[in-house]
Amino acid sequence: MPLNLTLPQWLSLAALLIVQFLAAFYLQGMAILAPAFAAAYHLDALQVSTLISVKAFGSVLGGLAMGASLDRINGRHLPWIGLLSALLLLGFAKKWIVGYPVLLGSMLILGMVLPVFSILGLYAITHDYPAHQVGKLLGIRQSVIPLGGIVAGTVFPLLIVAGLFPVLGGMGVLICGMTLLLLIAVRRAPSTSSVNLSKEATFHASLRILWPVGLVAFLLGAGQFSVLVFGLFYLHTLAVHAAWIGGVLFGLFLAGGFLARIVAGFLVDGIVSLKYVFSTILMIGALTMIIWGCFPDHPVVRDILCFSFILGIGIVGYNALPFQWAASLVGHHQKGRAMGIMSAVTGLSIALWMPVFGMIVEIWGYRAMWYVLAILYVAALVVVLRYAGMSASGTVTAQPTVD
DSSP states (O other): OOOOOOHHHHHHHHHHHHHHHHHHHHHHHHHHTHHHHHHHHTOOHHHHHHHHHHHHHHHHHHHHHHHHHTTTSOGGGGGGGHHHHHHHHHHHHTTOOOSHHHHHHHHHHHHHHTHHHHHHHHHHHHHHSOGGGHHHHHHHHHHHHHHHHHHHHHHHHHHGGGOHHHHHHHHHHHHHHHHHHHHHHTTTOOSSOSOOOOOHHHHHHHHHHHHHHHHHHHHHTTHHHHHHHHHHHHHHHTTOOOHHHHHHHHHHHHHHHHHHHHHHHHHHTTTSOHHHHHHHHHHHHHHHHHHHHTOOSSOOHHHHHHHHHHHHHHHHTTTTHHHHHHHHHSOGGGHHHHHHHHHHHHHHHHHHHHHHHHHHHHHHOHHHHHHHHHHHHHHHHHHHHHHTTBOTTSOBOOOOOOO
16 A cells, blocks of 8 residues: 655655664764774774774663653654764864773763664654554665665775764764754654553563574674674785775675565565574575685685675675564564564674674684684574574464465
8 A cells, every 4th residue: 555644744754764874874884984993093903893892882771761761751852862972973073082981982972872863763653653554664764774884885985085083073964964854753753652661570571582582683783793893904904905895895795685684574474484584594694704704815806796795695684584583472562672672682792792803803813703703693593493483482383384
């Protein structure tokens, strides 16, 4: 059915789509700027990975806090929090952020503020649009996330040439625009949420039900960020220094993941079980990560670019499947909480694994880190093969059939 929206709703939806696109562009761009941060602040690989993990941990804290706040605070007021990110980024541009401890604190705050652009987007759609169109609208909104990542992967390696601080200043202006658009999008938000807080016992029960898929999300959560953060560093060790190669590589990497998500979503919708689709993608991810770690010095550019697309299928293509698996384990009234838990686990995965990866790079090099990541994908594969397709009670669910 076509979308039957009023003009204000169309304008609000357009604002939400632009905000989500720019948020993905910003998030991926900050990861790709890791080499520029390392050069400007004289950081080693461990310090860079710690920086990324602190920002990710901030996103976990901010997301949980904002999710709880929406039950008590008028949603129209929260977009103003985004301006704090803009001020910090402009502070970077003015070179007011000096010293590693201050840099860590700034990244923590940036991470805590970032969820406002994603959580409020979901909030606006679920409150401002007809209930029978919410699913379709959420699907449209989520589809722009990989597009923002692809553009960031193509553009940011080229922007690094201009220097870190001018780029961060431009991102501060970008955040101001995102805040304005978000204010437009949620202008009709109700004063209080209509959703009642559930009992704590139900939250604990959700944790017990979701532990297998949560473990998978924890094992896989840092895969995409590891490629985005360490990819350019690794290319330099292979004597690949052209900035455009990194940009195209990241674009193809994210494009492969985008295509895999679409195909996986189509397959698990009554054609092939989630278990087999998920396990196939994870096998591709483990194998491609091993091959990625075995690339020789001075590789043929054509080979590395073609391979990056396949790498994206295996490393990024699974993205939506843990959320779909989690949703299948809980009742309708618990799906929101399940998505929140999964998002928090993914953020924690990035926060905890990135320093470990940085330490591995410092001790054994980049190739060893890629091999460890492959092991994590194999471990996730084992969990998927063991537990996917089982209900919360431990029984095997019926497999989809084709009419």
